[in-house]
Amino acid sequence: xxxxxxxxxxxxxxxxxxxxxxxxxxxxxxxxxxxxxxxxxxxxxxxxxxxxxxxxxxxxxxxxxxxxxxxxxxxxxxxxxxxxxxxxxxxxxxxxxxxxx
Numbered sequence: 001x002x003x004x005x006x007x008x009x010x011x012x013x014x015x016x017x018x019x020x021x022x023x024x025x026x027x028x029x030x031x032x033x034x035x036x037x038x039x040x041x042x043x044x045x046x047x048x049x050x051x052x053x054x055x056x057x058x059x060x061x062x063x064x065x066x067x068x069x070x071x072x073x074x075x076x077x078x079x080x081x082x083x084x085x086x087x088x089x090x091x092x093x094x095x096x097x098x099x100x101x
Contacts, residue, residue, distance in 0.1 A: 033065060033066075033069055033073060033090065034083075034086050036056070036059065036063075036065060036070055036073075037070050037074045037077075037080065038080045039056050040057070040074055041074050044074075068093075069093055069094075072089060072090070073086060073093075076089040
């Protein structure tokens with residue numbers, strides 16, 4: 001009978017140590033755009049890898065992402081590892097009305 005109690009205790013501890021988190025669809029979408037822009041900026045500006053850049057742009061197309069939004073993140077933000085700068089550039093773009101609805 002003790003092993004069942006031990007199993008229950010371990011199970012309840014496992015649940016308590018891993019909190020549930022919710023990520024809104026808008027936040028997930030924004031992260032997809034940020035990731036695409038970061039990867040493209042790295043491939044195009046730092047690595048100068050034309051083949052990788054082409055594959056990444058194909059990925060943008062396959063995901064049906066807004067090209068103007070990706071370009072805004074690539075060129076409208078100097079530091080792609082700065083989350084606040086990326087958010088500011090993205091919000092400015094979205095508020096400008098140039099984003100697809």
